[in-house]
Amino acid sequence: MERLYRRRVPTDKVVTNELARICAELSFETRRQIGLLIDRQGHIQSVIIGNDHELVIPNLARSRSGLRLLRGVRLVHTHLHNQPLTRDDLTDLALLRLDLMMAIGVGKDGRVQDVFLAHLLPQPKQGKSCQEWEPCSLHGFQLDCQDFILSLENECTRTNIGLRKGKESSRAILVSVSTERASRRQEHLDELRELVRVSHIHVVDSIIQRPHALHPKYVLGLGKLKDVIIQALQTGADWLIFDRDLTPAQVHGISEVTELRVLDRTQVILDIFAQRAHSRIGKVQVELAQLRYRLPRLSQSNTAFSRLAGGIGSRGPGETKLETDRRRARDRIRRLEAELVAVSRSRQQQRNMRSRQAIPVVSLVGYTNAGKSTLLNALTGSSQSAKDRVFETLDTVSRRLYIPDRGEIILTDTVGFIRQLPEDLVAAFHTTLQELKFADVLVHVVDARTPDPDRHIEVVESILAQLGFDTIPRLMVLNKCDLLPADQVEQMCHRYRAVGITATQGETVEDVRQALAHMLNRLDREGELKGRWGADRDTRFMKAASVGVS
Ligand SMILES: Nc1nc2c(ncn2[C@@H]2O[C@H](COP(=O)(O)OP(=O)(O)OP(=O)(O)O)[C@@H](O)[C@H]2O)c(=O)[nH]1
Ligand SMILES: [Mg+2]
Incomplete structure (x- = not known):
C-alpha cells in the first residue's frame, strides 16, 4: 500500500500504466476493488479498499463556494470482472462532482483489460448528467487529463453563470x-x-x-x-x-x-x-x-x-x-x-x-392573504400595508371605527394564519395573539377565490380553538367576491352564512358595517359584551401559548 501513496501521476495522465497494473494485481490477489483518489497535481490522496463489487468513498473535504465546480480529485478504481461503470459509480461522480471517474477492468489473468471513463456534463443532456466513454484498452486510451479537466471546469462555470442570470x-x-x-x-x-x-x-x-x-x-x-x-x-x-x-x-x-x-x-x-x-x-x-x-x-x-x-x-x-x-x-x-x-x-x-370606556373590540382574523388589512383600510380609511404576499401583517394594529346605529368600536388587524402554523410561532406570538382574547366579535375573513375555502376555514377555526377563542362570536366574511361569478358568490354566502364583499371596492364593505352593528347590538342586549372572558378562556389560551417552551 505504501508504494501506492509514494507515487505521483504526471498531470497529463489520468493514471500511469504502472499504477493501473499494480492496482489490478492487488485486486486480483485480494479479490477486492482498489480505488485511488488522485488530485490535480497527481498526488494520491487516498487509497480505498472495497469488497469484490463496491467501495465506499470517504468523506471528501467540502467546500461550499465551489458547490457547482469540480471537486479537484478523480477516482480511479478497479472492477474485478472487467465490468463497465455501474449506476453507483455514476451517482458518486455526480453527487461528489469528481473530476473524473475511471474503472480499470481486471481480466481473468489478473491483468488490466479495458478502461472505462466517465465525466460530468456541464449541462444535462437528455436527462443525463454524465458522459460515458467507449471502453478501450489502457494502451489505446488517450487523454490529456489536466487540459480536459480544466476545460470541463471552465465550461461548468460558464453554464453556472448562465443558469444564474x-x-x-x-x-x-x-x-x-x-x-x-x-x-x-x-x-x-x-x-x-x-x-x-x-x-x-x-x-x-x-x-x-x-x-x-x-x-x-x-x-x-x-x-x-x-x-x-x-x-x-x-x-x-x-x-x-x-x-x-x-x-x-x-x-x-x-x-x-x-x-x-x-x-x-x-x-x-x-x-x-x-x-x-x-x-x-x-x-x-x-x-x-x-x-x-x-x-x-x-x-x-x-x-x-x-x-x-x-x-x-x-x-x-x-x-x-x-x-x-x-x-x-x-x-x-x-x-x-x-x-x-x-x-x-x-x-x-x-x-x-x-x-x-366600554368600547367593543372587533378583531379581524383569517388565513394569510385573505384580505384582512384591505378590509381594515376600507372600513377605517387607514393605510395599512396590504400586498399580495403572505404574512404581510405581523403586528396588531388597532383603529377606531364609527358604526352608524351602534357607535364607536375598536377594530384590530393581526397576523394571518396558515396550515400547520409552527407551534413555536404560535407560542412565541402569544403577546400578539393575546389581543384576540379581548375581542367581542371575531370577523373571520375568507378568500372566496381560494381553491379550497373549507380547508382554510378549518385551519383558522382549529387555531382559534387551540388558543381557546372558539367561543367568541364570529362574523364570517367572504372576500374577493369580484373574482367569482355572482351566482357562485351567492351560493357560498348562503352556505357559510357569510357576508360577501370585495374589500378593494370600498362601497361593498358597507354590508360588514351593518352586520357588525346588528351583531353588537344583539350581544349588548344579551349582556354579552362585557366580562365574557372568564377563567376558562384564559387558561386554555395560556396552555396553547406555552406549547414549545422548554
Ligand atoms: N381582487 C381582490 N383582491 C383583494 C381583495 N381584498 C384584498 N385583495 C388583495 O389580496 C392581497 C392580500 O390582501 P391583504 O389585505 O394584505 O391580506 P391579509 O389578510 O391582511 O394578509 P396577511 O397580512 O398576510 O395575513 C392584496 O394584494 C390585496 O390587494 C378583493 O376584494 N379583491
Ligand atoms: Mg394583513
Whole structure:
C-alpha cells in the first residue's frame, strides 16, 4: 500500500500504466476493488479498499463556494470482472462532482483489460448528467487529463453563470413527500411555492413523492434522494426545501448525503416572519420562535445543522444568536420571555383603560392573504400595508371605527394564519395573539377565490380553538367576491352564512358595517359584551401559548 501513496501521476495522465497494473494485481490477489483518489497535481490522496463489487468513498473535504465546480480529485478504481461503470459509480461522480471517474477492468489473468471513463456534463443532456466513454484498452486510451479537466471546469462555470442570470440569488427545488391525496399535495406545494417566492428564492423545480412510509433518516428513500440531489445540481439549485417539517435526525441524514442547503417548511415560515418583523415586539417574538425551534436541533449535530444556518432560516433578528450553544440559547430565551411579559403587562393596562370606556373590540382574523388589512383600510380609511404576499401583517394594529346605529368600536388587524402554523410561532406570538382574547366579535375573513375555502376555514377555526377563542362570536366574511361569478358568490354566502364583499371596492364593505352593528347590538342586549372572558378562556389560551417552551 505504501508504494501506492509514494507515487505521483504526471498531470497529463489520468493514471500511469504502472499504477493501473499494480492496482489490478492487488485486486486480483485480494479479490477486492482498489480505488485511488488522485488530485490535480497527481498526488494520491487516498487509497480505498472495497469488497469484490463496491467501495465506499470517504468523506471528501467540502467546500461550499465551489458547490457547482469540480471537486479537484478523480477516482480511479478497479472492477474485478472487467465490468463497465455501474449506476453507483455514476451517482458518486455526480453527487461528489469528481473530476473524473475511471474503472480499470481486471481480466481473468489478473491483468488490466479495458478502461472505462466517465465525466460530468456541464449541462444535462437528455436527462443525463454524465458522459460515458467507449471502453478501450489502457494502451489505446488517450487523454490529456489536466487540459480536459480544466476545460470541463471552465465550461461548468460558464453554464453556472448562465443558469444564474436574473435577479434571484438563490435557487431551490421543492420536495413534497406526503401520503395525502394528489390534489391536496399539489395545493400544499403551491402554498410552499408562494412562501418561498416571498423569501426571494427562485424555484427551479418541484418534486412530488408519495412513499408508502416516510424514511426516518432521509424522508425519501436514499436512491430517490440522490436522484433529487443530482437534479438540483443539474438545475443550479442550492436549496432543497421540503414541504414538511424535518426531524433533527432527518436534517442530519440528508446533510450527510449532500452539501445543498436543506430547509423545511417551518424554517421558511420563520424566515418570512423574521423579514417582516419591524416592531420590537415582533422581533422579540420571532427570535424566540427561532431559538425554540433550534434548541432541540442544536444537540443533534452542529456540523449538519450548520448547513441550515447559512442563509434563510437564520436571517433577521436571530441571526447571530442562532450560533449560540444550548445554554446561551436558553438564557436568551429566558430574557426574551421576560421582555414579552413586560410588554403584555403594559398592553393589559391599555386594555383596562379601554374596557373602562366600554368600547367593543372587533378583531379581524383569517388565513394569510385573505384580505384582512384591505378590509381594515376600507372600513377605517387607514393605510395599512396590504400586498399580495403572505404574512404581510405581523403586528396588531388597532383603529377606531364609527358604526352608524351602534357607535364607536375598536377594530384590530393581526397576523394571518396558515396550515400547520409552527407551534413555536404560535407560542412565541402569544403577546400578539393575546389581543384576540379581548375581542367581542371575531370577523373571520375568507378568500372566496381560494381553491379550497373549507380547508382554510378549518385551519383558522382549529387555531382559534387551540388558543381557546372558539367561543367568541364570529362574523364570517367572504372576500374577493369580484373574482367569482355572482351566482357562485351567492351560493357560498348562503352556505357559510357569510357576508360577501370585495374589500378593494370600498362601497361593498358597507354590508360588514351593518352586520357588525346588528351583531353588537344583539350581544349588548344579551349582556354579552362585557366580562365574557372568564377563567376558562384564559387558561386554555395560556396552555396553547406555552406549547414549545422548554
Ligand atoms: N381582487 C381582490 N383582491 C383583494 C381583495 N381584498 C384584498 N385583495 C388583495 O389580496 C392581497 C392580500 O390582501 P391583504 O389585505 O394584505 O391580506 P391579509 O389578510 O391582511 O394578509 P396577511 O397580512 O398576510 O395575513 C392584496 O394584494 C390585496 O390587494 C378583493 O376584494 N379583491
Ligand atoms: Mg394583513
